[in-house]
Amino acid sequence: MKLALGCIADDYTGASDLANTLTRAGLRTVQTIGVPSDKLELPDVDAVVVSLKSRSIEARLAVTRSRDADKWLRGRGAEHVLFKICSTFDSTDAGNIGPVMDALRGDSGDKIVLVTPAFPETKRTVYQGNLFVGPVPLNESPLKDHPLNPMHDSNLVRVLARQSKTKVGLVDLSTVVRGPEAVRSHLADLAAKGIGAAIIDAVFDLDLETIGAVALDHRLSVGASGIGLGLARALVAAGKGETDAGRSAQAPVGGPAACLAGSCSQATLQQIANAEESMAVLHLDPDRIVTGQDEIKRALAWAAQRITEGPILIASSSTPDQVAALQSRHGRDAAGHAIEQAMADIAEGLLQRGVRRLVVAGGETSGAVVDRLGIPGFLVGPEIAAGVPVLRAVGAREGEMVLALKSGNFGGPRFFNDALDLMH
Numbered sequence: 001m002k003l004a005l006g007c008i009a010d011d012y013t014g015a016s017d018l019a020n021t022l023t024r025a026g027l028r029t030v031q032t033i034g035v036p037s038d039k040l041e042l043p044d045v046d047a048v049v050v051s052l053k054s055r056s057i058e059a060r061l062a063v064t065r066s067r068d069a070d071k072w073l074r075g076r077g078a079e080h081v082l083f084k085i086c087s088t089f090d091s092t093d094a095g096n097i098g099p100v101m102d103a104l105r106g107d108s109g110d111k112i113v114l115v116t117p118a119f120p121e122t123k124r125t126v127y128q129g130n131l132f133v134g135p136v137p138l139n140e141s142p143l144k145d146h147p148l149n150p151m152h153d154s155n156l157v158r159v160l161a162r163q164s165k166t167k168v169g170l171v172d173l174s175t176v177v178r179g180p181e182a183v184r185s186h187l188a189d190l191a192a193k194g195i196g197a198a199i200i201d202a203v204f205d206l207d208l209e210t211i212g213a214v215a216l217d218h219r220l221s222v223g224a225s226g227i228g229l230g231l232a233r234a235l236v237a238a239g240k241g242e243t244d245a246g247r248s249a250q251a252p253v254g255g256p257a258a259c260l261a262g263s264c265s266q267a268t269l270q271q272i273a274n275a276e277e278s279m280a281v282l283h284l285d286p287d288r289i290v291t292g293q294d295e296i297k298r299a300l301a302w303a304a305q306r307i308t309e310g311p312i313l314i315a316s317s318s319t320p321d322q323v324a325a326l327q328s329r330h331g332r333d334a335a336g337h338a339i340e341q342a343m344a345d346i347a348e349g350l351l352q353r354g355v356r357r358l359v360v361a362g363g364e365t366s367g368a369v370v371d372r373l374g375i376p377g378f379l380v381g382p383e384i385a386a387g388v389p390v391l392r393a394v395g396a397r398e399g400e401m402v403l404a405l406k407s408g409n410f411g412g413p414r415f416f417n418d419a420l421d422l423m424h
């Protein structure tokens with residue numbers, strides 16, 4: 001197996017979003033959890049997305065893990081590696097996008113790296129280096145209230161420069177629309193000035209096709225699913241990939257279904273409210289979780305009484321005011337970590353009670369759950385919503401299982417029902 005494309009994703013929902021995009025664009029793709037062990041049997045694929053949980057950890061660790069993944073992918077023939085970050089550029093001034101980019105660029109030998117979180121299908125666009133989420137700049141979007149990575153600056157040239165050791169430049173839309181040669185020549189000018197990374201504007205998929213074609217001249221790029229789409233289209237145009245990528249027949253798994261929500265995004269809060277109309281919903285008490293009281297036992301007892309009757313949803317999600325209040329009582333990291341681990345405990349308990357169809361909302365939450373369940377990888381199934389596919393576990397202890405790992409911000413208002421409708 002010689003990979004046409006290697007990818008390193010900084011969280012698990014982001015990885016499944018990218019795996020979905022690559023599959024739909026025609027690359028046979030598998031998502032692995034961490035660097036796969038030699039024991040994991042991988043099908044014949046064009047792309048591997050190695051999922052890390054490195055978005056909100058110490059920068060030094062994120063760098064080491066990303067470099068290990070890069071080495072593994074290069075060892076399988078990947079000439080180009082995409083470092084997949086969030087389409088809302090989730091990070092802090094300490095990292096981890098800049099430090100990981102710097103390290104991977106050093107290893108790749110590239111003079112300059114293209115960076116764009118644009119993903120027009122989910123309304124993330126970049127203009128003059130500023131990231132827009134729908135109609136508003138990033139710093140006016142709900143991401144300003146993210147529990148772990150609140151985003152207060154929409155100018156990505158500035159944001160990345162604060163995290164990176166290299167100088168950061170801009171390739172603006174007026175250059176992108178003039179096509180690949182114009183972008184190449186602008187990049188050469190930036191590189192000659194010692195600029196090692198360039199935020200590149202993109203508003204439409206066509207812009208990403210230009211970017212993908214140019215990115216393939218290099219060994220590394222950084223971005224969200226949009227640049228993944230551009231890279232995949234360029235690779236397919238060059239004769240890589242299969243026309244039936246993602247169409248493998250899959251037998252139904254059946255059995256009880258459950259949803260877990262740890263995301264506090266506006267989209268997820270709305271989706272939970274809508275789910276209350278059609279399934280049993282338990283709202284966890286975050287304070288009781290963080291102070292170590294028996295909230296997990298209570299949740300599992302509640303679930304056991306209902307799980308054979310139909311799908312259930314268990315949520316820790318709260319509004320921004322409630323999140324801020326909890327964090328001021330217990331600290332941001334301690335609160336986040338305790339709730340993630342509680343979700344993982346609950347997921348484990350649900351599997352012991354027979355659940356084999358599991359939806360998880362929230363990137364960090366999904367990471368904690370998938371790690372606990374010890375699932376080594378996923379094949380990509382049908383798309384539930386932009387950026388969210390049905391995933392079929394490969395090599396799971398429990399055997400056949402389907403999951404959906406939803407980025408907090410993704411999915412329509414009835415996402416939980418939409419997911420379960422496709423998870424048989």
Ligand SMILES: Nc1ncnc2c1ncn2[C@@H]1O[C@H](COP(=O)(O)OP(=O)(O)O)[C@@H](O)[C@H]1O
Nearest residue numbers: 147263286316318336339340362363364365408
């Ligand atoms: N009620 C709550 N108060 C504070 N933090 C919470 C609460 N519920 C969940 N969290 C934490 O908020 C973070 C949400 O991040 P994540 O799961 O990545 O969601 P998203 O995909 O929206 O970014 C996690 O660390 C989670 O444990």
Ligand SMILES: O=C(O)[C@@H](O)C(=O)COP(=O)(O)O
Nearest residue numbers: 013014017086087363407408
């Ligand atoms: O690029 C995106 O927006 C997603 O793929 C993603 O990374 C989402 O992260 P979470 O919101 O933390 O799930």
